[in-house]
Amino acid sequence: xxxxxxxxxxSALLVPLVAFPILGLxxxxxxxxxxxxxxxxxxxxxxxxxxLGMFVWQLLRRRLAAGxxxxxxxxxxxxxxxxxxxxxxxxxxxxxxxxxxxLVWPFFASRGAVDLATLIMIYVMLGLGLNIVVxxxxxxxxxxxxxxxxGAYTYAMLGEYYGLGFWTCLPIAGAMAALFGFLLGFxxxxxxxxxxAIVTLGFGEIIRILLRNLTEFTGGPNGISGIEKPTLFGLxxxxxxxxxxxxxxxxFGLAYNASNKVIFLYLIALGLVLLTLFTINRLLRMPIGxxxxxxREDEIACRALGLNPTLIxxxxxxxxATFAGFAGCLFAARQGLVSPNSFxxxxxAIILAIVVLGGMGSQLGVIxxxxxxxxLPELTREFSEYRMLIFGSLMVLMMIWRPQGLLxxxxxxxxxxx
Amino acid sequence: MSEIYHFFQQLINGLTVGSTYALxxxxxxxxxxxIGMINFAHGDVYMVGSYVAFIAIVGLSxxxxxxxxxxxxxxxxxxxxxxxxxxxSIERIAYRxxxxxxxxxxxxxxxxxxxxxxxxxxxxxxxxxxxxxNPIPGEFVIGDSAMNGVIVSYxxxxxxxxxxxxxxxxxxxxxxxxxxxxCRACAEDLKMANLLGIDTNAIISLTFVIGxxxxxxxxxxxxxxxxxxxxxxxxxxxxxxxxxAVLGGIGSIPGAMLGGLLLxxxxxxxxxxxxxxxxxxxxxxxxxxVLLFRPxxxxxxxxxxxx
Numbered sequence: 001x002x003x004x005x006x007x008x009x010x011s012a013l014l015v016p017l018v019a020f021p022i023l024g025l026x027x028x029x030x031x032x033x034x035x036x037x038x039x040x041x042x043x044x045x046x047x048x049x050x051x052l053g054m055f056v057w058q059l060l061r062r063r064l065a066a067g068x069x070x071x072x073x074x075x076x077x078x079x080x081x082x083x084x085x086x087x088x089x090x091x092x093x094x095x096x097x098x099x100x101x102x103l104v105w106p107f108f109a110s111r112g113a114v115d116l117a118t119l120i121m122i123y124v125m126l127g128l129g130l131n132i133v134v135x136x137x138x139x140x141x142x143x144x145x146x147x148x149x150x151g152a153y154t155y156a157m158l159g160e161y162y163g164l165g166f167w168t169c170l171p172i173a174g175a176m177a178a179l180f181g182f183l184l185g186f187x188x189x190x191x192x193x194x195x196x197a198i199v200t201l202g203f204g205e206i207i208r209i210l211l212r213n214l215t216e217f218t219g220g221p222n223g224i225s226g227i228e229k230p231t232l233f234g235l236x237x238x239x240x241x242x243x244x245x246x247x248x249x250x251x252f253g254l255a256y257n258a259s260n261k262v263i264f265l266y267l268i269a270l271g272l273v274l275l276t277l278f279t280i281n282r283l284l285r286m287p288i289g290x291x292x293x294x295x296r297e298d299e300i301a302c303r304a305l306g307l308n309p310t311l312i313x314x315x316x317x318x319x320x321a322t323f324a325g326f327a328g329c330l331f332a333a334r335q336g337l338v339s340p341n342s343f344x345x346x347x348x349a350i351i352l353a354i355v356v357l358g359g360m361g362s363q364l365g366v367i368x369x370x371x372x373x374x375x376l377p378e379l380t381r382e383f384s385e386y387r388m389l390i391f392g393s394l395m396v397l398m399m400i401w402r403p404q405g406l407l408x409x410x411x412x413x414x415x416x417x418x
Numbered sequence: 419m420s421e422i423y424h425f426f427q428q429l430i431n432g433l434t435v436g437s438t439y440a441l442x443x444x445x446x447x448x449x450x451x452x453i454g455m456i457n458f459a460h461g462d463v464y465m466v467g468s469y470v471a472f473i474a475i476v477g478l479s480x481x482x483x484x485x486x487x488x489x490x491x492x493x494x495x496x497x498x499x500x501x502x503x504x505x506x507s508i509e510r511i512a513y514r515x516x517x518x519x520x521x522x523x524x525x526x527x528x529x530x531x532x533x534x535x536x537x538x539x540x541x542x543x544x545x546x547x548x549x550x551x552n553p554i555p556g557e558f559v560i561g562d563s564a565m566n567g568v569i570v571s572y573x574x575x576x577x578x579x580x581x582x583x584x585x586x587x588x589x590x591x592x593x594x595x596x597x598x599x600x601c602r603a604c605a606e607d608l609k610m611a612n613l614l615g616i617d618t619n620a621i622i623s624l625t626f627v628i629g630x631x632x633x634x635x636x637x638x639x640x641x642x643x644x645x646x647x648x649x650x651x652x653x654x655x656x657x658x659x660x661x662x663a664v665l666g667g668i669g670s671i672p673g674a675m676l677g678g679l680l681l682x683x684x685x686x687x688x689x690x691x692x693x694x695x696x697x698x699x700x701x702x703x704x705x706x707x708v709l710l711f712r713p714x715x716x717x718x719x720x721x722x723x724x725x
Contacts, residue, residue, distance in 0.1 A: 017503040021470050021496070022539055025477070027548045034476045034548055140522050142529075187710050194456050194525050195709050198660060202702035205657070213695045345653065349533055356526055389537040395530025399523050400515045 004059060012055035019047045087410055091364040098367060099274060106266050111259040114266050118334050120374045121269035122327050127354040127366040128276050129323030134352065135360035136289070137316035138296030139189070140197040142348050143204025147177040147321040149211060149343035151328025156224040156338045157217065166230035170329050177325025178318050185317035189310055204348055212340040223339025227332050229261055230268060269330055276323055277363060283319075292316050293361075346388070353391045356398060359405020368407065423561050426568045428686045434574045434643075436682015437581040441636035442659035443666070443674040444588065445505075445629025451605040451669035452625050453517070458528035459508055461656015462535035463630045467501040467637030468647045469539060472548055475641075489553055490576075490638070497634040504535075505630025506623055514619070532652070540649040547648045554642065577639045584635050585675055588628070592671060601625060605669065654698065658685075661705040667718020676716060 024044055028037050038044070057064070084090055106114045126148060133141045151173040158164040158172065188199050211218045218224065283289045291312045295302050299309055332338050354373050358365030373391070377384035398405070442464055449457045474496035475489050483492070512531045516524045554573045561567020592598040603611040604621045612618045640655075641647060658681065666677025681701060688700030708715065 014503050014507055017500060018507055021473055021500050022466065023542045025473050027469070027472060027476060027543055029546070029548065034472070034550055036473060036477050036480060039542075138522070140525060188706070191709055191713065192521075194521055195664075195713065197522075197525060198456065198657075198664075199706050199709055202657065202661075202705050206699055206702050209696070209699050346533075349529060352526070352529070385541070386537075388533055389541060392530045392532070392534030392537060396512045396527045396534065399527035399530070400512075403519065403523050 008055050008058035011058045012051050015051040015054045016047055019050065023047065085407065091362065091407075091409055094364045095277065095367065098364075099270075099277075102270055106263045111262050114259065114262045115334070116375070116378055118262070118266045118269045118330075120371055121266065121273050122331050122334070123351070123354060123370040123374050124273050124367050125269075125276055125323055125327040125330070126351045127358065127370045128273070128280060128363060129320045129327065130351050131355050131358075131361065131363065131366050132280060132292070132316050132323075133320035134355050135362070135366075136284070136296065137292040137313060139313055139317065140194070140352075141200045141317070141320065142197050142345070142352070143184075143200035143202070143207075144320070144324055144351055145343045145345070145348040146200075146204035146207040147181055147324035148328040148331070148347070149204075149207055149338075149340075150177045150180050150321075151325030152332040152338045152342070153211060153218060153224075153328075154325070155329040155332040156227050159227055160224050165228060166329070166333050170326065173329035174322045174325040177328065178322040181318040181321025182314065185314045185321075189313040189317060201345065201348070204343075204345065208340050208343050211343070219339075221340060223337060223341075225337040227336050227338070229336070230265065230333055232264065265330075265334055269334075272326055272330065276326075280363065288312065288315055350391070353395055356395055357406060359408035362405060362407055362409035365405050365407035365409070369405075420566050423566060423568050426560075428690055429683060430568060430570060430574065432683035432686030433679060434577050434682070435685065436662075436679040437577060438636040438640050438678075439655075439659050439662045439681050440675045440678025441581055441584060441632045441639075442655060443662035443678045444632050444671060445626075446660050446663040447666070447668055447671060447674040448601075448605075448625040448629050450663070451671075452601070452608065452622055453513075455513065455521070455524045456528065456660065457508075457513075457626075457629070458525060458656070459512070459531040459535060460629060460633060461654075461659065462532045462539075462652035463501050463504050463508070464633040464637050464655050464659075465647070465649065465652030466504055466535060466539060467497045467630070467634035468641045468651065469543060469548075469649075470500045471497040471634070471638040471641045472550060472647060475550060475553065486553060490642075493638045493641075494635065497638050498631045501630040501634040501637070502627045505626040505633075509623055509626040514622075532656075536649050536652060543649065545649060547646050549646045550641075552642065552645055573643050577643065580635065580639060584632060588632070588671070591628075597621075597624065657705075658701050661701050661708075664705060664713075664715055665708050667715025669719070670715070670717045673715055673717035680716075 024039050024047060026037050026039055028035050102117075106117065109117075126144070130141065130144050133139050133144070154173040154176045155166065155169040158169050164172075184200070184203050188196060188203075191199060212221055214220075291302070291307055292315075295307070295309055295312050302312075303309055331342070335342070350373065354369045355366055357373070358367070358369030377387045383390075442460065445460045445463070446457060449455065449460075471493040474493040478484065478489055478492045483489070508531055512527045513524055516527055552573060554571075554576055557569050557571035559567045559569055592601060600611070600616045600621050601624065603614070603616060604618055608618055611621075636655075659678070662677040662681045663674045664677070665681055666673030666675065668674075681704065684704055685697050685700050689697040692700070
């Protein structure tokens with residue numbers, strides 16, 4: 001009992017030690033000096049209550065656990081549901097249904113909602129791309145935002161200096177990002193998993209610092225603005241067409257509607273997402289896709305079976321980077337402005353959180369997670385303040401309780417019927 | 419003559435920064451040496467430490483206890499105690515349940531922890547920067563004049579001496595004490611140490627506490643020198659310190675010390691050569707180069723992968 005009491009005291013002591021200095025005392029700048037102000041009394045009461053709660057919990061943990069076990073079982077989700085939801089076939093239908101809804105929906109929604117949906121699509125693409133690298137090939141890439149930045153700046157700079165349009169730049173952006181992925185991946189992929197994570201992180205930061213400081217090319221911290229929107233076979237969606245071009249509404253004899261532009265961009269984004277999904281699904285069935293997953297499970301066994309790990313990793317890395325490049329190009333078109341601030345590490349972390357929460361390797365999971373992650377903070381302003389706090393803790397909690405993600409995908413398999 | 423002065427000036431500046439990197443790097447290297455994970459949240463523990471140090475310094479000055487020794491001791495003690503509690507709690511909450519899982523899982527958990535801590539401090543203390551005046555102003559000049567000589571500020575001397583004492587203390591602790599021997603045994607072979615009756619969970623907690631405490635020392639020193647903190651200083655400091663740890667050979671304590679100093683010097687000269695805005699690029703490039711060409715670092719042992 002005394003050991004338990006000591007543990008309880010110790011744990012209870014930790015709570016105010018951790019919470020009080022940061023939560024209870026606030027540094028406030030008054031004039032040019034700093035002063036300390038106590039937080040609201042409520043905060044102090046909460047800390048005290050938590051301390052007491054921790055003490056009681058640690059003291060009675062075993063007894064509480066026993067009581068919990070003997071209590072009548074709560075209604076559980078039947079095991080079959082989980083099995084049903086994670087089956088590849090179910091998920092494929094889920095994705096199809098989502099795609100249909102996504103296709104029809106914008107024509108009935110408001111302009112702001114469609115614009116937000118475009119952003120969600122961009123994140124879906126980023127999530128799917130990173131899913132190849134992290135979820136399928138098992139390489140933790142913390143510099144994914146670097147490739148996103150390469151894509152965005154490729155479009156912005158080609159448009160700014162050479163006047164190239166969206167459709168020309170889209171493949172170039174993908175190719176540039178792929179090139180960067182290849183160049184980085186080639187030396188780096190020999191490293192073990194956690195080193196790889198840190199190196200890619202450093203790479204992402206280097207790209208951002210370069211973008212910020214090469215002012216004569218990239219516009220420095222202000223970035224590049226006035227990026228053109230995509231056109232439909234040369235028809236612009238502006239109210240008035242520039243010299244030598246025609247507008248969409250004039251060509252089809254419609255009244256001008258500003259939301260056409262937004263819906264068009266959304267449809268492009270949706271098309272790209274579907275293309276991404278299709279490509280990945282095909283690749284997964286090819287030997288290369290199988291090799292990614294095999295490599296994730298056991299690298300040494302793969303090597304023993306004659307697979308070349310560096311080559312396989314490189315293909316996953318480059319492909320993931322390509323999709324980030326497409327997404328970056330789309331982002332530049334939607335925003336009309338790129339600046340280094342959009343490509344900070346926290347973006348990489350958000351994309352990683354999407355993949356982790358959705359379920360590594362599961363495409364439906366990643367799509368749903370991207371929708372939730374981007375939509376929730378927009379819906380509730382109060383939530384957006386706590387957004388990253390919640391994401392951070394969710395990442396920890398998910399790793400502890402459900403490292404496979406909320407909606408993982410089963411590997412395709414056959415069960416023998418008895 | 420002035421080139422020589424310039425050289426030594428950069429060297430001294432680099433060594434000062436480097437010694438604080440070394441302090442933070444020890445947290446990475448000790449944890450890695452024992453459980454083989456990168457404690458990504460370590461930089462944010464450092465950040466929490468600097469907030470506590472600022473709170474202690476401002477609080478003590480408000481109470482009228484603004485004599486320098488009291489301020490420094492108060493900041494050090496408060497910061498060390500609180501960050502140790504953080505180090506222990508983080509390990510207990512975010513890493514211990516994941517002890518035997520795939521390598522990437524604790525790393526993702528650590529990234530989540532880092533994001534959490536950063537936003538927690540941002541919400542509690544505000545996202546703006548907080549500044550205090552340098553409590554140890556003044557400097558002396560070696561050479562003819564400030565323009566043509568080497569300037570050494572008093573705070574740099576304090577940083578050197580405190581870092582030296584902390585390192586000395588750590589080295590003695592690891593090499594002489596009973597717990598230090600247990601730490602070394604765990605770094606050698608965790609499972610075997612456990613079989614021989616060492617409470618490995620306690621030792622792992624201890625390494626987190628030691629790492630956090632040294633990060634707190636660094637936080638107090640850097641906080642006093644630069645006098646400005648924001649909730650996101652932990653990210654860069656963490657990466658730099660990790661680079662230092664890798665440079666010296668991750669898992670090796672003398673390696674972390676050496677790596678920190680080398681990184682500080684490389685950064686000082688790199689910033690001199692390429693301009694201040696590329697200082698961080700120097701560190702990141704160094705990290706990538708070391709990992710590519712000598713992943714075991716200067717003093718580390720090459721790691722053999724066992725099936």
